[in-house]
Structure formats: C-alpha cells, structure tokens
Amino acid sequence: MLTLFHKPKTRSNSIMWLLEELGVPYETKEVTIRSMDGSGAIDPANPHPHGKVPALEHDGNRVFETGAIALYLTDLFPEKKLGPVPGEALRGEYLSWLFYRSGVLEPALMMRRLGVKHMQGAMGWAEASEVETVLNETLALRPYILGDSFSAADIVTGGGIVYLLRFKMLAETPVLTEYAQRLTSRPAFIKVMGDHT
Ligand SMILES: N[C@@H](CCC(=O)N[C@@H](CS)C(=O)NCC(=O)O)C(=O)O
Incomplete structure (x- = not known):
C-alpha cells in the first residue's frame, strides 16, 4: 500500500x-x-x-x-506514462525538471522575495530573472515541460509555477499564465485542489 x-x-x-x-x-x-x-x-x-x-x-x-x-x-x-523510465527518450530532461523545482526555482524566487542579493558563482541556483527567462523560453516552445505530453514534471515544477504565480513571486506572462491554466483545468488537479494550489 x-x-x-x-x-x-x-x-x-x-x-x-x-x-x-x-x-x-x-x-x-x-x-x-x-x-x-x-x-x-x-x-x-x-x-x-x-x-x-x-x-x-x-x-x-x-x-x-x-x-x-x-x-x-x-x-x-x-x-x-507519466514519466519516462531509464532508456526512454526524455529521461534526462525529466529528471532535470523534477530536480529543478527544489534546486533552482524555489530558492531563486524565495531569495528574491526575501530581498537577498544573488551571488553569481556562489549559489547553486540562478538569479530569479534568469529562471523566469528559462521557464518562459521553455514553455513558449511546447505545451508541457517535456513537450506535447503531460508528465509528473508538470506537477512538480509546473505545480510550483502555478503556486508562485498565485502568490505573485513569479512575473505573469501569457506563456506562464496559459501553461498554468492548462494544469489547473485538469480533473485530477481540480479534484485535489479545488480552487486552491
Ligand atoms: N523540499 C521539500 C519541502 C517540504 C516542505 O517544506 N513542506 C512544508 C509544507 S508545504 C512543511 O512541511 N513545512 C513544515 C516545516 O517546515 O516544518 C519538498 O519539496 O518536499
């Protein structure tokens, strides 16, 4: 169980x-x-x-x-089929985006919210505006983090994007807003979260 x-x-x-x-x-x-x-x-x-x-x-x-x-x-x-397994295409991309939320996205945006200056070269994550650029560039090219198919990376890092947009920690853009709408309109999301994230 x-x-x-x-x-x-x-x-x-x-x-x-x-x-x-x-x-x-x-x-x-x-x-x-x-x-x-x-x-x-x-x-x-x-x-x-x-x-x-x-x-x-x-x-x-x-x-x-x-x-x-x-x-x-x-x-x-x-x-x-919610995450590529070893040997499948996109496995590397999948693991990278799974780790991205707690390793890069959250610390970068939390540091900005707290007003802590980013120290280039000393921190294991990127500066918040650079993270925003990467997310926007990635999701401008494809509907989901791994491409055309929804995966658990959209729940982990995508769910983080939904939350951070809601709490105004991430700048709203059409790309990120439309992506968040794709995620929050999923029946499983609505079942668990209702209108909460
Ligand atoms: N890096 C952890 C973070 C877990 C976490 O901080 N969860 C919060 C709830 S959203 C918590 O349990 N907070 C209680 C505490 O900090 O003691 C993960 O992604 O699972």
Whole structure:
C-alpha cells in the first residue's frame, strides 16, 4: 500500500494530484506540521526526517522530497506514462525538471522575495530573472515541460509555477499564465485542489 503523509493545502497536495493522475490506490495519513506563525508541531507519526510533508511509505520504503516521491511513483507505474523510465527518450530532461523545482526555482524566487542579493558563482541556483527567462523560453516552445505530453514534471515544477504565480513571486506572462491554466483545468488537479494550489 502507498501511504501519503499529508496536510491539506501544502506541498503534499502535489503528490495527491500525482496519485490521482496515476489512478492507483493509496491511503493518506493526515499529520500536523510546524507553521510559519509558530503554531503547529512535528507529528511523531510522520516519517519525514524534518517532520515536513509530503512523505511516502511503500512496502518498507520511506521517500521524502516532492521530486523524489514523484520519481518513485512514476518509476513504480511505468505503464501510466507519466514519466519516462531509464532508456526512454526524455529521461534526462525529466529528471532535470523534477530536480529543478527544489534546486533552482524555489530558492531563486524565495531569495528574491526575501530581498537577498544573488551571488553569481556562489549559489547553486540562478538569479530569479534568469529562471523566469528559462521557464518562459521553455514553455513558449511546447505545451508541457517535456513537450506535447503531460508528465509528473508538470506537477512538480509546473505545480510550483502555478503556486508562485498565485502568490505573485513569479512575473505573469501569457506563456506562464496559459501553461498554468492548462494544469489547473485538469480533473485530477481540480479534484485535489479545488480552487486552491
Ligand atoms: N523540499 C521539500 C519541502 C517540504 C516542505 O517544506 N513542506 C512544508 C509544507 S508545504 C512543511 O512541511 N513545512 C513544515 C516545516 O517546515 O516544518 C519538498 O519539496 O518536499
């Protein structure tokens, strides 16, 4: 059984969205987490080493980090065609965009929001405006991150784009807005998120 450790309206919604796109059986265990306002607490039932969500348990495997969970799931269900498996075309592109959200997109835009100056050459991510350029150039060429087909990279990094647009951390452009509309109109997205991201 797949068990998702979950808190509504958090990043674990992305994994629930993916599980719904996959159409596989799973259970959720709702846990408490620490909040920005100082409320909340780590839930001892949560296997995540930092008490965060999402975390996944499956057949004795613990998986944490949204990108890693997405990769685990799409490799587990290759027949669902939501992520290229080893040996398939676009596998490298897929892994790159899965890691891009937590490695580049989130830190770059969070640093800008916090007013921290980017130090070229010293940080493992690019400056926020450069990230915006790359996203716009990529998505101007194709409807989804990997091309014509939707994949879990659209849930992980694309879901991040939806969230960051909503909270005005990413500049709105026709390319990104139309991409976000493609994602948020998907039945599985609406089932999990409603009008929330
Ligand atoms: N890099 C992690 C981030 C996970 C994360 O920060 N989740 C938030 C909820 S959106 C959380 O659990 N926060 C509680 C805390 O920071 O203790 C991932 O992508 O899975």
